[in-house]
Amino acid sequence: MRVLIHGINYAPEQIGIGKYTAEMAEWLAQRGHEVRMVTAPPYYPAWKVSKGHSSWQYQREHISGVDVWRCPLWVPAKPAAITRLMHLLSFTFSSFPMMLRQVVWRPDIVISIEPPLLCAPTAWITARLSGAKCWMHVQDFEIEAFFGLGFGSSVTLKRILTDLETCIMRRFDRVSTISQSMLNRLVSLHIPTKKAYLYPNWVDINLIRPNPEGRDMRTEWEFLPHHKIILYAGNIGKKQGLELILDAAEALSKTHPHAIFLLAGNGPVKEELIYAVKRRALSNIIFKPLQPLADLPAMLAMADIHLVIQKRGAADAVMPSKLTGILAAGGYSIITADADTELGRLVWNNPGIAELVEPENKDAFIKSIARMLDLTERFNRKARNFAVKHLAKDVILQDFERQLREIIGSS
Incomplete structure (x- = not known):
C-alpha cells in the first residue's frame, strides 16, 4: 500500500x-x-x-x-x-x-x-x-x-x-x-x-515493563532509598491543572516528609509552576526536562505513584497517552476524572488498575496520595495485565x- x-x-x-x-x-x-x-x-x-x-x-x-x-x-x-x-x-x-x-x-x-x-x-x-x-x-x-x-x-x-x-x-x-x-x-x-x-x-509492552534494564535514575538523580517518588511525566499545560500538585506537596510535606513530587516534562506553563514552587518555598517538588524515549521505561519503573491529572472538562475529550505507559509498567496511579467520563469508566470497569479522584478536588487528591504512600508494594499486577490484554x-x-x-x- x-x-x-x-x-x-x-x-x-x-x-x-x-x-x-x-x-x-x-x-x-x-x-x-x-x-x-x-x-x-x-x-x-x-x-x-x-x-x-x-x-x-x-x-x-x-x-x-x-x-x-x-x-x-x-x-x-x-x-x-x-x-x-x-x-x-x-x-x-x-x-x-x-x-x-x-x-x-x-x-x-x-x-x-x-x-x-x-x-x-x-x-x-x-x-x-x-x-x-x-x-x-x-x-x-x-x-x-x-x-x-x-x-x-x-x-x-x-x-x-x-x-x-x-x-x-x-x-x-x-x-x-x-x-x-x-x-x-x-x-x-x-x-x-x-x-x-x-x-x-x-503501548510497547516489551519495551515498557516492570523492572526494565537501563539507567538507575533513582541513584543518578540522588534520591535516597527511603524516598517515595510521586511522578507526573508529560505535557505541562493548561488543561492538566497541575497547580493541584503544589497544594498536595505543601499539605504532605509535614505528614509525609519522604515524599518527593517529580515533574518530568515541558510545556507552556512550566515556568509559571517553577516560579510558584519557589514563591511557596516547596522543597519537595523537583522539575526535570522531558527524558529521551529510551529512558522512559526506567523513569516509569522508578516511581512509587503516578499522577494522571486533568481539569474537569478535559477527561472525556481525550484519553491521556501517558496512561498506557503507566499501566504497562505496572504502576500505581491516581487519575483525576469524573466517574461518567471515559477515564472514570475505565477505572470503575477494571477495579484495581488505578484510583479515581474527582477533578480539582484538592482534599480528595491529597487523601488519595496519602493512602497510596502507605502501600509497601510498588508493582500493580492488575494494571500490567490490563495493558498486556488490551493495549499491546x-x-x-x-x-x-x-x-x-x-x-x-x-x-
Whole structure:
C-alpha cells in the first residue's frame, strides 16, 4: 500500500499525538508499505521548534523507512486561544501545496490526524484528486476540548463549529478515534456506524515493563532509598491543572516528609509552576526536562505513584497517552476524572488498575496520595495485565492494517 499521512505532530516528538503517528507510520513501513508523512517541524511540548529544524523552510527527511516532508510553522511563545488558531492556520496553509504535490505519487489512502481539524479538507481534496480512500483519525475533539477548557462560552458558536466538524467528518470514508466514549461521540455527530472505528492508542509492552534494564535514575538523580517518588511525566499545560500538585506537596510535606513530587516534562506553563514552587518555598517538588524515549521505561519503573491529572472538562475529550505507559509498567496511579467520563469508566470497569479522584478536588487528591504512600508494594499486577490484554502495540496495529486493506479493497 501507498499510505500518505497528514498531521502537525510527528517524531522526534516523544509524547502525545506525534509519538503515536510516528510509531504507526514506522510500523507500516516495516511491514513493507510505502509511507509518506506531511507534517511540521517538531515543537511539542516545549512550544519551540527543535534545533536542526526550521520554522520557515520546507524540509525533507527519511526517518525509519518513512519519507517525511516538513512544512513551515508559526509557533507562539505563549499559546492562547487566538495564537493557537494562528498556529494551526500557518500549518494548514503551508502544508496545502505539499499535500497537492503528493497527488502525482498516487497514494492508496490518505490519513488525516485531528488535531488539527483545519487540515482535514486538504487531506480529503488530496485523496479525491489522487483517487485514494480517505481516513480521519481523531486523537482529540478540538472543538469539544476548546469549549470544555473555557476558551469559549458561546453556545451558538459551539453549535456552528460542531456542525462544521460533522460536515467535514462525514466526507471521509472512515473515521476512527481512541476511546469508546469518543466513538460514541462520533455516532452522536451522525457519523454512520459502518464508518466509525475504534483505534485506541497502544503501548510497547516489551519495551515498557516492570523492572526494565537501563539507567538507575533513582541513584543518578540522588534520591535516597527511603524516598517515595510521586511522578507526573508529560505535557505541562493548561488543561492538566497541575497547580493541584503544589497544594498536595505543601499539605504532605509535614505528614509525609519522604515524599518527593517529580515533574518530568515541558510545556507552556512550566515556568509559571517553577516560579510558584519557589514563591511557596516547596522543597519537595523537583522539575526535570522531558527524558529521551529510551529512558522512559526506567523513569516509569522508578516511581512509587503516578499522577494522571486533568481539569474537569478535559477527561472525556481525550484519553491521556501517558496512561498506557503507566499501566504497562505496572504502576500505581491516581487519575483525576469524573466517574461518567471515559477515564472514570475505565477505572470503575477494571477495579484495581488505578484510583479515581474527582477533578480539582484538592482534599480528595491529597487523601488519595496519602493512602497510596502507605502501600509497601510498588508493582500493580492488575494494571500490567490490563495493558498486556488490551493495549499491546502489535495487536492494535495489525487490526488497523487489516482495516486499511479492507477499505482500499472496497474501491
